[in-house]
Amino acid sequence: MKPALLRLAGPLFAGTVWLAPGVALSHPHIFAEARLEVVAGDDGTITELRNVWRFDEMFSSSVVLDFDNNSNLKLDPDELAEVGQVVLESLEEFSYYTSITEDGKSVKVGKPEAINVDYQDGQLLMFFTLKPGQAMPLKGKLTFGVYDPTMYAAMDFPTDDDLVVIGEKFAACKRQVVRPDPDEVLSQNGGTLTADFWNDPTGNDMSKLFATRLEVTC
Template identity: 75%
Template sequence: MNIQRLALAGLATLLMPGLAAAHPHIFAEARLEIVSDDKGEIGELRNVWRFDELFSASVVLDFDKNSNATLDPDELKEVGQTVLESLSEYNYYTTIFANGKSIKVTKPDSITVDYKDNQLMMMFAVKPAEAMPLKGKLSFGVYDPTMYTAMDFPTDDDLTVVGEKIEACQHQVVRPDPDEVLAENKDTLTDAFWNDPTGTDMSKLFATRIEVTC
């Protein structure tokens, strides 16, 4: 697996120890839908990621086996399978808290990949690994713990809830101010944090999230 494939999973820093992970090299616009089911629990989280043209071009170069300057269906499928396997240890960039408790997600059935207008798009759904009733304070976000990939939600509408039961709860999008985060956590945000290529949970402090209160 070469550098482009590792970069596809936000893991290129493992091959380049001199590369600082404190700033992103891949940029993606994201959409996240939090879906409730008929039992009054979180059913699934639906993701759409659209990557920047530079990174998308590098993926085309890596996976375009027939050299036709695009990605055919079998090549798109290989991209999706690569990401499906590579992001499992990173919880698919998903961060969930239920009343302060961190919740993991299950492996998606698949990751659908498309390539249009020189940009790579990925679509998939994950489910909480344990039951999540709509009770108390719930928090949902998408971020890369290595900070190699910047996941951006262009508008608050790109973080939303779907389903009659969850729509009845209060919900708001939170966009942390980096300066405030640094000031409030100056004792814990050390040099080791900024130079640790394996990532740290502290990066979630900077991530945009949606909070749901039921």
């Protein structure tokens, strides 16, 4: 893997941060606005989750510099495809930053067919669709969210309308967007949020406590 791929796969997509020793990992270095559409089929099960990520201009510019193989100051279709392939392979172990639970139990996601990448107005965009790794009927309490377990990238939903459900079967369910208050999370979990948590570059389940999520109760 060439250095450019290492730089992209390292900080954001593989949980390995190429920083000098002693640099803390407790705050994000990359920022992205996210949109998540949860789709239910006519049979009353979750069929897919549609993700859209728009990255900050600084990170987007660094990707252009790394993947602009012909030095024309833009990302051509083959270069965009190369970025998408790197993300497709390196985010698999992190479930593509997508969190699903069914009555409190985590549900794995399948590998998407592709990560589609575009570059618009100075920002890198990624589009991809995931499917739950098991049948998920609209029953009980379901949650859906997007977060980076390493806390190196901040995945933000600008408005509640960026976490949506699609499908007539959702009409029988209640849904709400939950945005945890960091101060409350720290207060309620101070005993478990230790220094090891804040400086763990491999990520852990505790970081989901701070993540915005969509809750669906049927």
